[in-house]
Amino acid sequence: MFARTLKGIRAALWPLALHFWYKYVLVAVGSVLVLLLLYGINEVIKKTTINFPASVCLMLLMFGGLSLSSWLFGEDKTNIVLRYIDIPFGFALRWMNIYFTPPFVTLVLSDKVSVAEAFTIAAVFVVGYLIGFGIIAYFTWGLQILLGTYKTDMAQDEETQSQESDQDSNQIDKIKEQIEDKEGLNNEDDPHRVPHGVQTEEIEWEDKVKSFLLQWVDFMVYGILFWVGVVVYYTTGYEMPVQLSTAVLLFRVCMLQPLRWRRFLHPILISFSVSLLVFYILSVIKGQNFFSCIRHYKTGRTYLHLFDANQYTAWPGAGDFFISLMDISIVSLSLAMYNYRKDLKRYFVSIAPPIVLCSFMSFFIYPPVCYHLGISASRSLGFTGRSVTMALGMPLVIALDGSTQLMAVTTIISGILGVLCGDFMLFKMFRVRKHDFVTRGVTFGVNCGAVSTAYLIDIDPRAGAMSSLAFTLFGTLMIVFSAIDPLVRVVQRLVGW
Template sequence: MQAANKNSSKLVRAWFYVPLGITIILAVNFGVDSIFYKFNVSFPASVTCMVLLFFALIASESLLGTHKTRKLVNIIDVPAGWSLRWMGIFFTPSFVLLPLSPPIGIFEVMIIIAIFVIGFFIMMAMAAWITRSLQLALGVSRRSRSQRAEELGRQTPDLSTGDLNSPVNAVEALNPTTVLTQIPLPPPKAELWAARISANLDVAIFVGLFAFIGIPLYYSTGYAMPLHLAVNVLAWFGALSVTPKWKEYLHPVLVSSLATVLVIWALAEIRGDSLTTTLHAYRTGAKYIQLWRNATSKQDLLPGAGDVFGTLLDASIVALALPMFQYRRELRTHFISIVIPNVAISVGSLLAYPPLCYACGISAARSLAFASRSLTLALAVPATVNLGGDVNTAAALAIISGILGAVLGARILRWLRVPDDDYVTRGVTLGVNSSAIATSVLLRTDPRAAALSSLSMSLFGTITVLFTSIPPAAAFVRGLVGL
């Protein structure tokens, strides 16, 4: 009975309160985007709302007090915590859609890989050493170490950034140590089945969506969103089930994206559709902003699974304000150590990457895309558009940078002799080089570093977008590649 009550409460939270909260976040996003659209401002509303929410919570703490602000944070955390836990899957569309990219020669591919890998390690080293040197020069490193010791001793975070489908969470209510001795323990089989149902409830829901809604709808009407959505989510669950030993190299974003492409391709062939056709159905361009902006006009464009994930990614970007607020004091203390590396690497990326890539034989459009290599996807796209670069290349570079940081970031920082307790250098370095994907990993492993990473990636992206939004600056960068 206790497990059933907990499951019903979880379902109400997941299928009512979370969608309601996400809708409110998206509505505010849409309002900000509408203002930007009216004044022809090329800047993502999600990043703006993240910054606005962060400062709004700080103002609330000053005006309303800590107790009321904590209640407000707990309310916001219902949709925000959910979106942060699922953040990784929202990056998969960029990889799923890679087959739609323009053809490219093998020689150019090899040059792109070489410049990307070498540049990634150089930028990681620059960010780490600049940040570390600033801390030592400002005398804040020793103080941070004692604060970090307190953080490591605290096991329960304030925000719900744990694993959505963790078996530990699923069977918590069934732990015999929590049951009063007067109440008889449930039979072992009942306990086992309850734990299995609780742990696999989400999988069962999406299997049902695939079999009873997605398949019939796709093969009768051609509308693919429910089918593609179920395939993508089930592929994500499968990628998460990879053993930790292999998961270090087989990142869930890569594994689930590849599995999604193969499965939806096979399903499309059965219907007689090509891979190109089904990928265009996977993302039609009908995100919430386009749908709401054209709500009064007659349009037949329906969202695809990629549009759903893109919509939810906007909510996740806004939700990053919560870990930033949780560690606001650390952000204030280390502000200089965050700003200087971000400005230096942003300017360096704009001035160094495009001419270097172009001189090595990469096309002008793809060379310009390298300027946005390590930006989070929400900021990489407008920055690349401002420069006139190849958006598909920029998206792929941004996602791969994030995955490399998530997989190899900790190891690279050890090679650079960055102490494990230096959360400032870890957060800034990964935020500048690997953006939101690495931040989503830090949310589980090092929340304080995740807060610095969130601010760092936002500041880095904002600086880059601002530079590319200035016509003379954008023209100068384009001139470096002969445009």
């Protein structure tokens, strides 16, 4: 047995070396290069009077550049470029969800909410959710009828679908991979995953050892980082290494649960809750105030302010590290938009008007309604990002000086509710026909974001494609609105600022 184990370890050495080279060298170098580019773009933007996130700017530039390259040189040559830029961007998409945890961790530092305001927030969320579903569904449905693109019966739709299935099959596979990556739902790192086309046949002992090492080596690395972080924390008081390794380890553990469970026990919700417990235990043992420990989790010293030691005196925390990487994931959405560019062109007239309508409602109706119902100004502005996927909702709400904590919570809940009861609302309450994939996709995309889009991809790939396009364009348009200072001032005045 021992000899066979050694043989398996020797067989795993080269794959392990490649694993470390890719994840800990190429991805790291690629991510640093993207951050340097974003830093340069941000410095240029600061020289202007425009308030626009560098991450969204680079996302749009990359989408335009890839589309232009495909038009000029063809997809084959463009795919060569994609293979290289996918190194940092693919990783960022795959683990995007963990970058959303900082607002949840720092939720304990938020101002206290009265019971009355808490119930008001819940009521506005529920009523707004239902109204948003209904308005977008009926508007998209009616728009298709008006334009003559609506399929009146299932047979007609099935005929069209069969004609398009061959040319769309490859794109659907790309869509599924991209959306699963965004939500961290890709089973690539699942130790129980069996590759497609491989029987469950008996595996050689050496292969079992190699597979085990490759699947758990990242846990070993972050486990070592955790104990090193514990020593650093108790000797110097710097929390970042131990907090970062704790967050990553717990999120990876949550990703081990079966896919169907993750829709209900979302890794963000579970991992951040347990992380807070670990941070509390560590702070008690050290004798540190727990709230001080959490304040150091996100100091604001991200890559954009790393060299601004005069304004940001504290060292970066784990939350600052995640927020910096989240900007890379925002840029990586350009790959998804590039993959869906044909659908975007084909269904643009059915997608664009509902997105513009939802953007107007979110930007100009949600905040004043919330404010006049007794919700604070900051939280009222935070509601603008209620249905914007978190990667784009963060810079949106920050630009408005709104509550990112409220935005984060409502966004995740919107996505989970879309999975649990979105179809019931759409098909039973609002009587949308199940074969209407455009209405289904657009409604889910602008109301539920990327979480529900991953769900749609499994059961209705065409609706999933529409949903992905919808939430990406919706979030981008909201970011554009937030970059226009006169519009920002109008919205802020609507909530008494």
